[in-house]
Amino acid sequence: NKLVSRTRYFDGRLVQVVDIEKMLIDVFPWIEDEKHSDLETLSKIHSNQCVLLADDSPSVLKTMQMILDKLGVKHIDFINGKTLLEHLFNPTTDVSNIGLIITDLEMPEASGFEVIKQVKNNPLTSKIPIVVNSSMSGSSNEDMARSLKADDFISKSNPKDIQRVVKQFLELA
Numbered sequence: 001n002k003l004v005s006r007t008r009y010f011d012g013r014l015v016q017v018v019d020i021e022k023m024l025i026d027v028f029p030w031i032e033d034e035k036h037s038d039l040e041t042l043s044k045i046h047s048n049q050c051v052l053l054a055d056d057s058p059s060v061l062k063t064m065q066m067i068l069d070k071l072g073v074k075h076i077d078f079i080n081g082k083t084l085l086e087h088l089f090n091p092t093t094d095v096s097n098i099g100l101i102i103t104d105l106e107m108p109e110a111s112g113f114e115v116i117k118q119v120k121n122n123p124l125t126s127k128i129p130i131v132v133n134s135s136m137s138g139s140s141n142e143d144m145a146r147s148l149k150a151d152d153f154i155s156k157s158n159p160k161d162i163q164r165v166v167k168q169f170l171e172l173a
Helices: 020-027 030-039 058-071 081-088 112-120 139-147 159-170
Strands: 003-008 014-018 050-054 074-078 098-103 130-134 152-155
Touching: 050 058, 050 081, 058 074, 058 159, 074 081, 081 098, 081 112, 098 112, 098 159, 112 130, 112 139, 130 139, 130 159, 139 152, 152 159
Parallel strands: 050 074, 050 098, 098 130, 130 152
Antiparallel strands: 003 014
């Protein structure tokens, strides 16, 4: 069963969350091979800041962890938007050490839309760049994410795209 969970859209509608990435890899295993060959071409990014990563798909989290590790970037990973927000807004979290948030859109507990909204509407966190990493690349999702002030929108777990945005937002001059 590929149903991961249920979540509520920002407008209150209940939606089912499916691990589409896992399903695609099951059907087209060569997709995973292409990502691994792209990993070999990545180079280290020099930054002292941390990336917060939220995705409910175990296969995507694993891929993203490999990419961020290859880039040499510190990261903290979360299985949904709610746990990311709890960490971010915990009084013990030093927000100044967070240089980037990468989030999926469709997740249980709190969607990526909710993450963007809460981060960008809080004066303490509003300057943290947010990149949406989603397989839902339709223009309506991208438009909605950008209207909530997401800083970039990339296709799911593409190593070159991840390197580009991490370098753009984190690399030390």
